[in-house]
Amino acid sequence: MAIAPPSPTPKRRSKLLRFFVYMANRFDLEEGKEDELETIEYISKNVEFKGANLWILIFAIFVASVGLNVNSTAVIIGAMLISPLMGPIMGIGMAAGINDFDLLKRSFRNLGVAVFIAILTSTIYFAVTPISSAQSELLARTEPTVWDVLIALFGGLAGIIAGSRKEKSNAIPGVAIATALMPPLCTAGYGLATGNFLYFVGAFYLFFINSVFISLSTYLIVRFMRYPKKHFLDPKRENQVRTYITVITLMTIIPSVYLAYGxxxxxxxxxxxxxxxELEIQYPNTQVLNSEYHYLQPRRTIEVSLIGDKLSDQEMAKLSAKLPAFGLDETSLTFRQSGAGTDLNLLRNDILKDLYERNEALIRDKDEKIALLESEILADANTRQLSLEIAEEAKINHPNLKKFTIGRSMVTDLEKDLVDTLLVAYAEFSPKAxxxxxxxxxxxxxxxxxxxxxxxILR
Structure with a gap:
């Protein structure tokens, strides 16, 4: 017969209750919350794009375009800090959450103006810049990933919670940096300026996904915190506004969720x-030089470049048969092998590229070490010459000086755990100085x- 475990004692239940109450207070969003109407007004003010806001956006777009053009991450981050793009995006989520149709229209209108001005500005810049090649920072904004969706969602949640506090923090500029709203618009301008439609679509797609999920995060927090909804004197008008907002919200969210799923x-x-x-194409005398993955509809393709012994048709067929085990249904596997006619030059280029990329960091590190050693050798040579000159001068000032030398020495500060260079002089007098x-x-x-x-040091 099974014995039931003893029920918690009143003392233990009291401790558990206090623990849960303590934890609930830790996560209470009411603590430090700004008046709801004040928060709504704060977000509404940041929706407008005219005057100074518009000029700031234009200059920030120029800064971000230069950063993408010269591949400078620091410059791009600085541009995202300047940008006021977060205002209308959060305004859309706020408007949907409180049924404010006027704010929703104003937010969409201002966001449209901001996007148009941003793309136009970046297009003009990339049309006149002498550097036309696409750098890595720019290419990184041509195609969204699942991580961009998650960053936009959680970043938006952090942004609206920070915006609802009495003491405004630096979370909203941080969200603008994390979600990277500016660079995709600049990349879209680059696509237009260079005639690369795929860059334009991919970058604008990334901006759209980021914007929708930031707005969605704002909407969810506004509803969760039960912000007061806008009421109308005419019930018919109120129902009409709710219908408009619901339809617009669904038309925006449903496609974005579908795209995010993709x-x-x-x-x-x-x-x-x-x-x-990585796991299956392992052969002792054959090496994978490069692999490319093409997620195309309706057929996905994995292209693998090999060097060494050629794989037989049977071996390639066995590898293709293993694809479903990795969840790669409807995926074709193609190989480019050394010696396969015109592919030989391509494989040779792949080899050179791979060798260059592997050795570039090593070469840079060696150059830095050589430069450091050269500076050390030069400093020692200068010190030796200085020691001879000072010894002759010191003998004139101190006739009793018999031996003298000067040099640099490394000294370790054991308390601060620091290593520093110290000038050490040795002097020998007769008689003693x-x-x-x-x-x-x-x-x-x-x-x-x-x-x-x-x-x-005296002797």
Missing amino acids: IVKKSLWNEQARRFV SRTESKRLSDWIKVRTKADTIAL
Whole structure:
């Protein structure tokens, strides 16, 4: 017969209750919350794009375009800090959450103006810039991933919670940086300026996904925190506004959720394809030089470049048969092998590219070490020459000086765990130097070498 476990004692139940109450207070959003009407007004003010806001946007777009053009991450981050794009995007979510149709129209209108001005500005810049090649920072904004969706969703949640506090933090600029709203618009302008329609579509797609999920996050928090909804004196008008907002919200969210679902599927497929190549294409005399993954409808393709012994038709067929086990249904596997006619040059280029990429960091590291050693050798040579010059001058000032040398030494500060360079001088007098003479020598060496501190060893 099973014995039931003893029920918690009243004392234990009291401790558990206090713990849950404590944790609930930790996560209470009412703590430090700004008046709801004040928050609505704060977000509504940031919706407008005219005057200073519009000029700031234009200049920020120029800064971001330059950063993408010269591949400078720091410049791009600075542009995202300047940008006021978050205002109308959060305004859309706020308007949908409180049934404010006027705010919703105003937010969409201002966002449309901001996007048009941003793309026009970046198009003009990339049309006149002498640097026309696409750098890595720019290429990174041509295709959204599942991580972009998650960043936009959680970043938007952080942004609206920060905006609802009495004390405004730097979370909203941080959200603008994390979700990267500016660079996709600049990349879209690059696509228009260079006639690359795929870049334009991919970058604008990324901006659209980010904007929708930031707005969705704002909407969810506004509803969760029960912000007061806008009421109308005419019930018929109120129902009409609610219908408009519901339809617009669904028309915006449903396509974006579907597109996000497609992004997730593509990301999972890419990961499985990489795992397949890494785990299954392993042969002792054949090496994978490069692999490309094409997520195309209705057929996905994995292209693998090989060097070494050629794989037979039977081996390639076996590899293709293993694709479903990795969830790679409706995926074709193609190979480019060395010696296969015109593919030989392509494989040779792949080899050179791979060798260059692998050795570039090593070469840079060696160059830095060589430069450091050269500077150390030069400093030692200068110190030796200085030691000879100072010794001759010191003999004139101190006739009793018999031996003298000066050099640099590494000193470790054991308390602060720091290593520093110290100028050390050794002097030998006969007869022994007085305290006054040794101080005079020490002060003179400081002036002569322009050193803040020296270590003088007397004998």
